Amino acid sequence: MIIKPNTNLLPQEGEVLFFPDFFNFEDSNRLFKSLTDNIEWKQEQIKGWGKVNPVPRLTAWYGDSGKTYKYSGISHTPNPWTKELLEIKNKIEKIAKVKFSSVLLNLYRDGKDSVWWHSDDEKELGTNPVIGSVSFGASRTFKFQHKEDKSLKTQVDLTHGSFVLMQGETQHKWNHAILKTKKVLLPRINLTFRVIR
Ligand SMILES: O=C(O)CCC(=O)C(=O)O
Ligand SMILES: [Mn+2]
DSSP, X not given: OOOOTTOBOOSSSSEEEEETTSXXXXXXXXXXXXXXXXXXXXXXXXXXXXXXXXXXXXXXXXXXXXXXXXXXXXXXXXXXXXXXXXXXXXXXXXXXXXXXXXXXXXXXXSTTOOEEEXXXXXXXXXXXXXXXXXXXXXXXXXXEEESSOTTOEEEEEEOTTEXXXXXXXXXXXXXXXXXXXXXXXXXXXXXXXXXXX
């Protein structure tokens, strides 16, 4: 499917705008390599049903000092912004028209890594949060499903250098996921920029 930049992927209740090739190929390659090498990637553990399991991806948290954030039961204290992260943040803020205070990074080592159905509706993000999502590396399918009417679904392939802006009621009305796939053998990095109140 060819998607026009700046059109809403959701049929109702929320806005998800997709910008493929937001970063050109050369910048995308450079940023993918420097994030792979220089971010402090961590293997977090997640507790549930009396068990402790590794989160199925590596993660890192960067942002303004003093903004801690709970995600999947884990409390994160951010690392300070790096030059590359500020470069990405400055570029997407021109479109998002907000100042992001933090970023959660995910490194999916291959198709076995994933993020299960959820929405980013933690109270620290406030009502109708604006979330800017940037992807580098292997393409992965980003799926949406409406929280009440589960027959409402949509999806988009998040390609190298693409940008997704999620806003309005998106996080309150829709869940999203990156599901496991046998087809992807290469790594992907995703950055979700957030405004923590
Ligand atoms: O990897 C992605 O594109 C999505 C990541 C995500 O939903 C999250 O970290 O909250
Ligand atoms: Mn999310």
